[in-house]
Amino acid sequence: MTDSPLARWERRNGTVLAAASLLFLASYATRVLGHDLPEAVRTLCLVVTLGSWAVFAVDYVVRLRLSGLRWPRFVRTHGLDTLVLLLPLLRPLRIVQTYQRVQEHRDRPRLSLYARVITYSGVSVTLLGFAASIALYQQEHAAPGADIRTYGDSVWFTCTTLSTVGYGDLAPVTALGRLVAVGVMACGLALLGAVTGSFSSWLLQVFAREEERPPGNNSPGAPSRD
Structure with a gap:
């Protein structure tokens, strides 16, 4: 260390x-x-x-x-x-640094490390979604012609955008509100990629280790290597 x-x-x-x-x-x-x-x-x-x-x-x-x-x-x-x-509201994005540390340890499939990335991603999505919904509500709720009038509307829009679903029933009308929405889209894609990438990388390494293991070790009577 x-x-x-x-x-x-x-x-x-x-x-x-x-x-x-x-x-x-x-x-x-x-x-x-x-x-x-x-x-x-x-x-x-x-x-x-x-x-x-x-x-x-x-x-x-x-x-x-x-x-x-x-x-x-x-x-x-x-x-x-x-x-x-x-932009302190983006502090949950520090998950990217955790993901980079995982990539530095790709020589062995450590489930605990990958599981932590997934857990941190979930926590980061929650905190980021909360922060984005507050910022979006602040910009939109009093704007003329706005669709997002209540905090509930802001939460719904943030959830659908972070999950990359995007129903399109609500949309920001202010410049700053749209900027927040773009940030939420980018963060949703990045965090989703961190989770799926980490899990997929771990699975590939596990399968590779299984293929490299001598055939005798896969027999029912073979002693465990763990």
Whole structure:
């Protein structure tokens, strides 16, 4: 395991970033959906949202310093981190980095690792869908001629889009709403590909190992190699 300062920082701050992500989503959702909340509560939610984003920004700057890279190269080599900093609602997209780690261990079919990718993908889809539905509702519910008037409509549109079904019964009419929809489409395809790709890769490796096993080991009386 790498024991560089950057690796130690990433191991230590994982819990903090996870908590900040949940606080960001919760405060943002409360502010958008809580139309009847007192203004003091809405202001508190805004403070929490900005504070959570500040945690992301500090983490980004610290990782930049510990990496030893100049910022242009760091931005190029850590494009996903930069995107997540600019758009914190996309933090579930960090699943892509987990998928890359799986590809680095393709020399042996480790079910636990692949199963974790599938689990993380499911959690990421849930969090991403929740964040996208909030953002879509914020942009669409008061727009003239909008189809998405309630949060339920936004959830339905997000679910059908993430699953790549797309019934077409609802559609955003604002520019930002359509931009969110495009992002949901892309994320749905990417996350679906991560799950199916990981599972298919694991199956192919298992079958390849079975074919390479000597015939005598497949007989009923042959001792197990496990």
